Amino acid sequence: MSKRVSSVPLSGVRKIMEYAKGLQDIIPLNIGEPDFVTPKHIREAAKKSIDEGFTHYTTIKGIPEIRRAIAEKLMNENKMDVDPENEILVTAGTQAAFSAVCQALLDPGDEVIVQDPFYSGYEVALRIAGAKIVPVSVREQKYFAINPNEIKEKVTDKTKMVVLISPNNPTGNVLNKHTLNEISDIANDHDLLVVSDEIYEKITYDDVVNYSIGSIPGMEDRTITINGFSKTYAMTGWRIGFVTACEKLMGNISKVHHSMNVCACSISQRAALVALTGPQDCVTKMVKEYDKRRREITNLLNKTPGFECKIPKGAFYVFPNVKQFKMSSMELAKLLIKKARVVTVPGSAFGKNGEGYLRLSYATSLEKIREALARIKKVLTG
Ligand SMILES: Cc1ncc(COP(=O)(O)O)c(C=O)c1O
Structure with missing residues (x-):
């Protein structure tokens, strides 16, 4: 067994899943994936691909048509001028893109600045690469936005990379x-790489739009943008x-991907x-539905004594403050599983600064959200 991999502890997200395993009548608000079925025209395209026998290896980078479509999308929507031939790599998901970036660009001991709380899936990839994770706390009062001055304070001569996830999980x-x-x-001042995860870019609300750091002049060669479907x-x-990076960095990234x-x-x-390249009304429809759920879950949480929930502007998670319960977020999450049969994720699973919060996903039906919140209220107040 590799010591490096064995030393990575089981994440809090996994621990809570283990705890809930096998229980009946559970409402899972822990799962970070859309409850919608993939739109029909996309499924049909896959069927056609199989029927045509398009079932072989493609080039390492991905088929030219999709790289061109990604480049066009990046130009039109993200204002990024990316060469589809040398600066785009299609990957087996965003998670794989991030892992490849870590393996390709980091050496053991390199310092990587991340926000705390931080998406735990990426913490594992950074640890396996041997990087030293340097957390910057984000605060509820500032709607959990990272403060650039605090990033600056954490920069040392070992800092190689800053990881941004916006909209944030x-x-x-x-x-x-x-x-x-x-x-x-x-x-630019400290010659750092920036990895920008924009996987939730289309899931924003109240006229908030995603802005890509890779579009800022001077950032072209130091930004690695990762995204997915x-x-x-x-x-x-x-x-x-997919991942975008300048040709020089891409050489190493595609080696790992291969x-x-x-x-x-x-x-x-x-x-x-x-x-x-197809119709985008399916996306608009899903986001509209998430928006309804976002308002409802925030509203219901704020009506439950002990919860204080700021309304989020992106992704499909709420991150309410639960400090009034005077127990750890893990204890509270376990209590909610045991007594309410509702699975949430303790904030501590995302870093020290996540303690005192719970993460609830609203990528589930309004009906289930209402039932879950009714159960939670009953257990905590009844
Ligand atoms: C911020 C973030 N990045 C990446 C991923 C993984 O995405 P993919 O399914 O493209 O690997 C997730 C999944 O929850 C996520 O929340």
């Missing part, structure tokens, strides 16, 4: 243009995403191409 924060401009100044198009099981996957699934690539 677990907090729902969306970083604004001003903050991203300040972070880009820091990256899982959340926008309800395609979690298809395992398809060693793990050879290429992304050919059928999923064809389906993702149709997702990108």
